[in-house]
Amino acid sequence: MSPRQEGTRMTLESTTLDSLPRQFIDAEKVFNLRDVGGWDAADGKRVRTGRVFRSDNLGMVTEADLDLLVNRLGIRHVIDLRRAEEWxxxxxxxxxxxxxxxxxxxxxxxxxxxxxHYPAGSDVVPFLRQRYSGMYEAGYQAVRDSLDVIATGEPVLFHCMAGKDRTGLVAAALLSVLGVDEADIAREYELSNFGIARWRAWRDANIGKPATESGLTTPAEAMLETIAEMKSRFGSMRDYVAATGFDQADALREQLLA
Structure with missing residues (x-):
């Protein structure tokens, strides 16, 4: 069964930092680290686990985190989607x-x-759809190049700053090529809310809670509307990925579907 079929859906209110959704991997100073695999895909197959990972910033990794990433997870490629100035x-x-x-x-x-300003409430969905569809077009080369690396079959981790926006777009493109249902792609994207909550808990305990909280959220509806927008522009998410110049879809599916 896919992750969405494995029982009651978790919420931020009902989930503690010790009982995160099973996709998450506990690390000391990486808060949104998780396996992209495990989802049901096309033709009755499933996305392999232990191959592709996503996360937030890796600039604070500890020795224990490095051991986890390199030795235990076996990651051989790290893709940084950020601007160099963010380093x-x-x-x-x-x-x-x-x-x-x-x-x-x-x-x-x-x-x-x-x-x-980053909007609140329901206004965040159209805001994110507009930002994300623009990012897909302007950043198409990063999407293509990331998928090229993933298609080699070696364990890969891709990330940005919070691990939700740029990282979420690459994950959605990848899962679309693999034939994962749109609703599950949106659920996978929405999981970043748990990672953000973990980071905020660490920040509040170690740095201090800010006077005002910046808007960081990943509602599933934002990804669903983004996918719909890209379908209106290109025909489908797969057609968008092909338009980026990515031509390793068969290799990607061979490597990551079981």
Whole structure:
């Protein structure tokens, strides 16, 4: 069964940091680390686990975190989707023997430059749909290049800052090629709410809670509307991925479906 069929759906209210959804992998200073596999896919197959991972910023990784990522999970490629200038603020994954680092900046207009505050409530869904569809078009090369690395079959981790927006778009493109249902793609995206909650708990305990909380949320509806928007532009998410120049869809499915 797929993750959505395995019992009562968890909520932030009912889930503690010790009982996160099973996709999550506990680390000391990586808060939104999880396996992208396990979802039902096309033709009765399932996305393999232990192959593709996603996370938030890796600039604070501890020695224990590195051991987890490199030795226990066996990650051989780290893809950083951020701007290089973000490394100056939050750091980047260190050089590690046996791990190839890739910098594929997912280009987009900086959100802080668009002259709009991060909306609250239901207004966040159209806001994110607009941002995400624009990011898919401007950042298509990062999507293509990330999928090329994933198609090699070696364990990969891709990430951005919070691990929700740029990372979520690459994950959605990947799962679309693999034939995962749109509703499950949206559920996978929505899981970042748990990672954000974990980061906020660590921040509040170690840095202090800010006077005002920035808007960080991943409602499933935002991904569903983004997918619908891309279908209106390209015909389907698979057609969008093909338009990026990615031509390893068969290899990707061979590597990641079981």
């Amino acid at each position: 100056e603020i939050a750091g980047r994954f260190p050089e590690v023997d046996g791990v190839e680092f890739h910098h594929f900046e997912l280009l987009h207009v900086k959100w802080e430059n668009i002259g709009r």
